[in-house]
Amino acid sequence: xxxxxxxxxxxxxxxxxxxxxxxxxxxxxxxxxxxxxxxxxxxxxxxxxxxxxxxxxxxxxxxxxxxxxxxxxxxxxxxxxxxxxxxxxxxxxxxxxxxxxxxxxxxxxxxxx
Amino acid sequence: xxxxxxxxxxxxxxxxxxxxxxxxxxxxxxxxxxxxxxxxxxxxxxxxxxxxxxxxxxxxxxxxxxxxxxxxxxxxxxxxxxxxxxxxxxxxxxxxxxxxxxxxxxxxxxx
Numbered sequence: 001x002x003x004x005x006x007x008x009x010x011x012x013x014x015x016x017x018x019x020x021x022x023x024x025x026x027x028x029x030x031x032x033x034x035x036x037x038x039x040x041x042x043x044x045x046x047x048x049x050x051x052x053x054x055x056x057x058x059x060x061x062x063x064x065x066x067x068x069x070x071x072x073x074x075x076x077x078x079x080x081x082x083x084x085x086x087x088x089x090x091x092x093x094x095x096x097x098x099x100x101x102x103x104x105x106x107x108x109x110x111x112x113x
Numbered sequence: 114x115x116x117x118x119x120x121x122x123x124x125x126x127x128x129x130x131x132x133x134x135x136x137x138x139x140x141x142x143x144x145x146x147x148x149x150x151x152x153x154x155x156x157x158x159x160x161x162x163x164x165x166x167x168x169x170x171x172x173x174x175x176x177x178x179x180x181x182x183x184x185x186x187x188x189x190x191x192x193x194x195x196x197x198x199x200x201x202x203x204x205x206x207x208x209x210x211x212x213x214x215x216x217x218x219x220x221x222x223x224x
Binding site: 006033041044090092097098099101104105107 | 119121145159204206215
């Protein structure tokens with residue numbers, strides 16, 4: 001089955017630690033995205049990638065980093081510089097950037113302990 | 114400033130009635146608008162996309178309208194069912210074709 005997979009579903013991090021969230025898709029999509037969702041809030045864009053080996057900052061990129069070395073994979077690292085990392089993180093992909101439906105993963109809930 | 118506004122209060126309706134959700138936007142000129150459904154603890158699922166030159170779009174019990182003069186989209190679910198209970202998000206394209214999401218409206222359909 002084609003789809004987009006995020007792992008892990010739940011993640012706990014100690015303050016001061018970096019942590020990497022995985023996102024893999026087998027839909028052959030060029031564009032991939034990372035969003036953050038806080039309770040009762042909409043989705044805010046962290047980073048996006050239009051094509052492999054290229055990525056751009058979204059609205060709230062500070063404290064995060066990404067890579068896009070393979071078309072299928074777009075991992076997100078939450079660094080210790082992110083002041084309030086506890087949130088629900090959603091990865092998505094689409095055939096091309098914009099003007100087309102986005103397919104979302106099931107999300108990773110990150111909690112700082 | 115740019116805003117996408119959806120009613121943050123939950124919408125409670127009786128089974129069988131039509132649910133109408135609103136998405137208003139300010140200082141955007143979207144070429145298209147999308148609606149997604151999100152269940153608790155899950156990722157959003159795409160429902161419908163409507164382009165700026167389309168007034169209305171339908172899919173089964175769903176209907177979306179897009180009024181670029183009023184800067185508003187309405188999302189209707191006819192003959193609503195308890196299984197329709199979820200949060201519904203609207204999203205529109207921002208500069209660079211990026212999707213920007215509203216805060217969502219939670220719909221509760223009571224049997």
